[in-house]
Amino acid sequence: VSRRSILRALRRGEGGPRTVPGASASPLPGAEGPWQRFDDPKAHFEVMLAAAGGTCGRASGADAVAAFVEARVREFQARRIWIDAATGLDGVPSGASGVVRFDDAAVADTAAAAALELAVLAGAFAVAENGAVWVEASGWPHPGIHVLPEHLVLVVPGDACVPTLHEAYERIDLRAPGFGVFLAGPSKTADIEQALVIGAHGARSLAVVWSEGVD
């Protein structure tokens, strides 16, 4: 009933239902550019990510990516970690380090996911203009795995960096059911006297690593 009454009220002011496309007095503008370009998109991404409170590293080869993640584990003295299998990091953590790598079944429990000190997710691509990484929730053991752990590492293919959001949305498909998110640095707030504080409700740190030269 409300649906019909709202739509009727709106159509009264729209010159009847189903206006012919293109015949509108207020046409929908095109979506094409030209848009901003960067000489070195990855370098610009790194500057913007730093401005958003994140850090970035470059790793050449699977071993270097693993070493980057191990370094973060040590940095945060993480004991409980989870690593997305999509990152291909099967050998982390290496050796007997006292670090427990939770499997997907364990992390499906919210309490376990919330107790994670570090999670490593696969990022689809990076956006140079704003330091964001697109992360699609595919194959996640827990729907909130991007926001529950204390620290996040995003592994992004070394050649996956678009200049602006316009190119980003050409790579994203929102038609299928699911969840996806742009992550631009760690969780933050400035709600007390405009003082920036990193680590509001979500991750207290976010590191992006370019995975270069990995198939």
Next chain:
Amino acid sequence: VSHPERAARFAADRDRARWHDQALWFVRTRRDAAAAAVPEWEELRGRAAAIKRHTLDHLADYLETFEANARAHGARVHWARDAAEHNAIVRRLLSERGVTRVVKSKSMLTEEVGLNDHLARHGIEVIDTDLGERIVQLRREPPSHIVLPAIHLRRGEVGELFERELGTPAGLDDPEALTRAARRHLRPGFLAAQAGITGVNFAVAETGAVVVCTNEGNADLGTRLPPLHIASMGIEKVIPRQADLPVFLRLLARSATGQALTTYTAHFRGPRPGGELHIVLVDNGRSALRSRAAYRRSLSCIRCGACLNTCPVYRRSGGHSYESAISGPIGSILEPARDPARHASLPFACTLCGSCSDVCPVQIDLHRQLAALRAELVERDLAPGPGRWAWRVLTGWLRRPAAVVALGALGRAWLRFAPGWIRYRPSRGWSDWREWPEPPQQSFRQRFAQRERRRAAGGEGAP
């Protein structure tokens, strides 16, 4: 109580008012820097305005398309004509599932419709999870800014509040420590919540996706943990295409805080696995506002807050002086347009400087709409204070040359000879912070007559 009286109360605390003014101006300068870093900024504003204009002209079609596509993702879509219907729908969804604990991320719509109070009356506890919103919720007051809800408070006041409500140590006023305390306080709330309520920044008709932006991650936590997600949105939040999203997202955070993008920009296509997503489309006066040509474009607003940060009146009077869910320039249009008798003083608080229109990312002609609202309020005899009769008096005076001459002479004599305490009496309010100008020696008429006499005599002043 009118805006000027409430503003005077805020301004009486001069340190606070000064800090408030400068803090918001700083946000404005960050916005300027972020905008300047995008060469196509003006092009984006133009596109955004055109997309919104087009969408508002075809709103019924786009809402139907959005509804169909959102349903295809497994979302349920509800329609609410007004605040009461919205609140009833949300309460029914919660009650039917036995929900008593809800977390909510920032949503100006739920402020507009008074959702928290409604749910509390029915035994459902709502925890606002945005830090600023949680602070004002604990203080039992509304947000004072649409993006920075607690901008009217100093750190010491937040410290005292947290000492009382969260048991933090006395005298704690470090923002970092206070934020940590809030995180510890709110985490259990997220884990125990049975449902999450969010607003909506953008709803994409073409794909049925709903986009929610936060910096804290509270919308993500609040919706990805509990099995029920309710997203409330005004019907004007729909945009046609996925390709329109980048236009608005590039403008939104830069205009709001000077960030290139919010930290979390979540895209919901249906519920989380094993959960439910309900989207409530709310009219609450929007279709009526759309039918009024002068104010229609105010529905393009994307709630970035840039017009508040730049407004010389808002910065010096504080958000609570507007006594409305949405304050500042945009609130001074939306609220009086909805309820003119109650909010009649707001459009008259404006100086018509036009700064709001200059920074608006969707090119809303805010100052023109405010001027149009004033005219309408005067015509409907709703204008506050002297506005109700002053223009009639002024018109009558200007029509009578002899009266202009007489009052001019009287005015000059008054300014020259009346002692200060009398001189400033008729203009109290205006002249509390201003000096009257030095009165001229002669009136314009006298000078003109003198000049004509000199010219007739062939002396100086001849062309």
